[in-house]
Amino acid sequence: MNQNQGGNDARHDDDSALSDFLASLMDYTPTIPDELVEHYLAKSGFQCPDVRLIRLVAVATQKFVAEVASDALQQCKARQSAVVKDKRDKQQKDKRLILTMEDLSKALRECGVNVKHQEYFADSPSTGMDPASRDE
């Protein structure tokens, strides 16, 4: 009996924490606007009259994108720290954090998304090839 009561208390705590969170969601404005989220949800067949769930989905997507962006940022910084030798270059490059396809593809690979992009576009099949380089 005590265990059950303990379990029930824990569930009540979860419920109350969740309801507090959902209430606070209404104050928090997600970066992805509600109308846009509603559009995509309607496109996918998600029906819900509760606005808080829409905010929840928006916040979940924002969290996902933020994680991917921060992973890509770490990749970018890791590459810069490997390349940098002069102090002058380092100061210049700190200001120019660019989201590139390479960093993005490495960050997305951890999420299970394989993104391949063309490294360059060539006029003919033999452009840039020499016997030492491998075929792409």
Next chain:
Amino acid sequence: MSKVVFLQTMNMESETLETLGPSEFSFAITKVAVAQICQSAGFRTAQSSALETITRITTLYLQTLAKSASSRAASSGRTQSNIYDVVHALEHLSSDQGFAGASNPNGCLLASSPLLDLIKFVYSRCEIPFAKPLPRRSNLSQNLPLPQNPSNSKQSPHIPTWLPGFPDPSTYIEPKTEIPSGLNWNAEVEERKHSGNEKEKKSRLGNMELPKKRERVTFRMGEAAEAKGPRLGFRVGMKNGVCRGGKRVSWQNHNLQNSKFKRPR
């Protein structure tokens, strides 16, 4: 590859938003939102291809979450999703990277770690509202009333009234002057003869009725046909089609008995 400054993205997009179609419009708005998130993560600029890729992934993530939650609700016999469906969908999408408690199927959903991580994320971050105000479309939020069709209930009581009505009967009921097909051809020809409408018969002679006395048509393989009087011959070449390679095909039992009929093509 061109690099796009984030602020430039937001300003550019707002000018051209009015000229876009609906799917491009939503994509452009998503691009602005994603650019804001990347800027808050620390990036200053982005390659345009990279920004488009991550925007595409964002839309796919949103749609996957929604589809997963709605299919979860549908499999439980509900049309509207609730928080449990959403949390299940979150767990499903986080199962790639793994989360604490993934191996425990009996854990309480409301205490699942993707949800808790989400709560921590919200509490820790300052809000980043969207850059530009969006025009709110109030038309879409109204529920359109289902057209009630009263004629359904009288003529077809087995059809629920909330279904749309039948279209104009002339579009789906075939008029009886159509050309009949196949097996009972002769029977229908007899019927029409008995119905006694001479004009109808004559008008349809060219289409489908075969006169009873027809000339014999012969086929000869591989040689020029010799037309003898009323007989017509058709030359069947040996080098193409069915007779390729010189094999013989017997057509003796298949003489068509009409020389004058015209098949409608």
